[in-house]
Amino acid sequence: MKKERKDGSRPQGMMAEIEIRDVWKEFVMKDGKLSALEGISIGVQKGEFLCIVGPSGCGKSTLLSIIAGLTRPEKGSVRVGGREVSEPGPDRVVMFQESALFPWLTAIQNIEFGLKMKGVEEKERRRVALKYLNLVNLERFENSYIHELSGGMKQRVALARALAMEPEVLLMDEPFAALDAQSRDQFHIELQQIWMKTGQTIIFVTHNVSEAVCLGDRVVLFTYRPGRVKKEFRVVYPRPRESRGVPKLAAITSRILGELRVEFERYMAEALHDGRN
Amino acid sequence: MMGETSLTFIIFLLAFIVLWHVVAQAGIWPSYIFPSPVEVLSAMLHGIDDESFLHGTIASLKRMAIGFGVAVFIGVALGAAISQSRVLERTLGTLMLGVQTLPSICWLPLAILWFGLNDKAIIFVVVAGAVGSITMAISAGISNVPPIYINAARTMGAKGWSLFSEVVFPAALPTMVSGIRQGWSFAWRSLMAGELLYVSAGLGQLLQMGRELNDINQVVAVMIVIMSIGFLIERLVFTTIEEDVRRKWGLVKHKT
Ligand SMILES: Nc1ncnc2c1ncn2[C@@H]1O[C@H](COP(=O)(O)OP(=O)(O)O)[C@@H](O)[C@H]1O
Numbered sequence: 159m160k161k162e163r164k165d166g167s168r169p170q171g172m173m174a175e176i177e178i179r180d181v182w183k184e185f186v187m188k189d190g191k192l193s194a195l196e197g198i199s200i201g202v203q204k205g206e207f208l209c210i211v212g213p214s215g216c217g218k219s220t221l222l223s224i225i226a227g228l229t230r231p232e233k234g235s236v237r238v239g240g241r242e243v244s245e246p247g248p249d250r251v252v253m254f255q256e257s258a259l260f261p262w263l264t265a266i267q268n269i270e271f272g273l274k275m276k277g278v279e280e281k282e283r284r285r286v287a288l289k290y291l292n293l294v295n296l297e298r299f300e301n302s303y304i305h306e307l308s309g310g311m312k313q314r315v316a317l318a319r320a321l322a323m324e325p326e327v328l329l330m331d332e333p334f335a336a337l338d339a340q341s342r343d344q345f346h347i348e349l350q351q352i353w354m355k356t357g358q359t360i361i362f363v364t365h366n367v368s369e370a371v372c373l374g375d376r377v378v379l380f381t382y383r384p385g386r387v388k389k390e391f392r393v394v395y396p397r398p399r400e401s402r403g404v405p406k407l408a409a410i411t412s413r414i415l416g417e418l419r420v421e422f423e424r425y426m427a428e429a430l431h432d433g434r435n
Numbered sequence: 436m437m438g439e440t441s442l443t444f445i446i447f448l449l450a451f452i453v454l455w456h457v458v459a460q461a462g463i464w465p466s467y468i469f470p471s472p473v474e475v476l477s478a479m480l481h482g483i484d485d486e487s488f489l490h491g492t493i494a495s496l497k498r499m500a501i502g503f504g505v506a507v508f509i510g511v512a513l514g515a516a517i518s519q520s521r522v523l524e525r526t527l528g529t530l531m532l533g534v535q536t537l538p539s540i541c542w543l544p545l546a547i548l549w550f551g552l553n554d555k556a557i558i559f560v561v562v563a564g565a566v567g568s569i570t571m572a573i574s575a576g577i578s579n580v581p582p583i584y585i586n587a588a589r590t591m592g593a594k595g596w597s598l599f600s601e602v603v604f605p606a607a608l609p610t611m612v613s614g615i616r617q618g619w620s621f622a623w624r625s626l627m628a629g630e631l632l633y634v635s636a637g638l639g640q641l642l643q644m645g646r647e648l649n650d651i652n653q654v655v656a657v658m659i660v661i662m663s664i665g666f667l668i669e670r671l672v673f674t675t676i677e678e679d680v681r682r683k684w685g686l687v688k689h690k691t
């Protein structure tokens with residue numbers, strides 16, 4: 159529990175917690191190479207809620223996986239808390255879109271998993287896990303297996319599992335994309351409330367522009383394949399914000415959508431041009 | 436639901452026995468060709484009474500225990516190794532697939548040349564029958580663990596042995612269990628074939644003895660014993676374990 163925020167401002171005067179410097183990534187395919195990321199540089203302040211928004215296939219998941227230490231970039235580096243990322247570490251936990259929960263464990267055992275890997279002893283593990291299960295309002299489902307839970311409940315467990323690690327940095331890869339609109343709105347409020355209490359640094363990736371604007375202190379827009387940083391938008395508005403019906407947020411959303419449209423036309427024109435040659 | 440299935444089966448079985456009895460009574464074929472259920476039952480009781488069935492069963496199950504145990508041990512080790520190495524997969528893995536197409540009883544002549552006419556030769560055939568499918572299942576189970584589980588576990592600090600024992604192994608368990616059950620049923624078939632060809636104590640030998648004595652009642656009674664044991668172990672033990680695992684892992688929908 160670090161810092162209480164009443165508005166959308168981020169703490170000032172701190173050095174970047176995450177420094178992404180000129181990251182390039184390509185994948186070798188059967189028919190040549192596919193460039194996924196080209197020269198990505200982003201700095202994220204400690205305690206900042208950063209959203210990365212961009213169309214599917216623009217390399218958002220790839221970037222998160224590089225920050226997590228699961229994938230290595232061809233070129234460039236990522237530093238978290240001043241240290242260069244070379245492998246996964248419990249200071250950076252990822253919450254995935256599809257349920258990456260373990261079906262052979264109950265809800266509470268899933269949440270305990272990371273603590274067990276850290277070597278936390280059983281009683282303490284259970285205590286912490288219960289605390290986070292309560293935080294996501296799932297205390298009644300402590301002993302349920304994953305397949306017994308609904309999609310929204312699964313993502314609640316996944317969120318609790320990530321939070322229970324108490325990581326410095328939380329990486330979220332379209333965690334609410336598969337949920338219905340109501341659950342998603344609910345999640346947006348709850349996630350902000352949790353973040354205001356914990357003060358973690360969050361990088362949240364999504365293709366949903368209004369979601370990004372609702373959640374982020376800052377929204378970074380990516381271009382179509384290959385992913386590059388196109389533009390940045392700062393969102394200053396008191397939290398917890400609603401993802402719908404807020405005129406100021408809607409205005410920012412439509413500006414970003416406008417940029418995306420321009421970007422889409424550019425991309426289509428290029429694709430057409432390439433196709434003709 | 437289980438009770439209903441059993442009840443249907445028991446009614447079917449009774450009807451079958453009655454029909455069998457009626458056909459036997461009709462006297463179309465002589466009783467040394469077509470035995471009646473009553474005679475088979477008395478052969479069965481006789482075999483139980485003089486403990487020959489008991490000893491035969493024990494001898495066979497002992498070979499199964501050793502052969503199947505060795506097959507599981509080798510299969511797990513080989514399967515795990517194959518899953519970890521592209522080279523092993525392309526070499527040993529492919530070889531195993533080829534060898535698996537050979538009916539395991541074809542190993543018997545070789546085994547007899549290697550070990551002589553003894554238990555070792557039969558146990559070898561049992562191992563040969565089971566080891567292929569166990570190896571393949573273990574290796575497939577491990578290779579097919581969804582990468583997202585491994586990535587999630589790695590970001591939570593799992594690596595090395597803990598990654599294997601806490602994530603890879605449980606994620607692969609349903610496939611492994613199916614392979615081991617299949618290995619068991621191949622081993623059981625191999626054992627019976629081996630015992631028939633090379634006569635020594637065991638259920639296969641009782642079957643062969645029945646033929647030599649022209650005692651069709653004993654032949655059918657022993658067949659029923661072999662079938663019952665196979666059914667009991669395969670259905671009640673292995674299938675139950677398999678279904679438990681699949682249910683717990685959420686791989687089957689709850690039936691209502
Ligand atoms: N392991 C991989 N092998 C080959 N291509 C990949 C791999 N992972 C991602 N890609 C490709 O890289 C591009 C970016 O993918 P991704 O990061 O998943 O995009 P996003 O998350 O923004 O939808 C896509 O074109 C995708 O097909």
Ligand SMILES: [Mg+2]
Binds near residue numbers: 218220331332
């Ligand atoms: Mg993605």
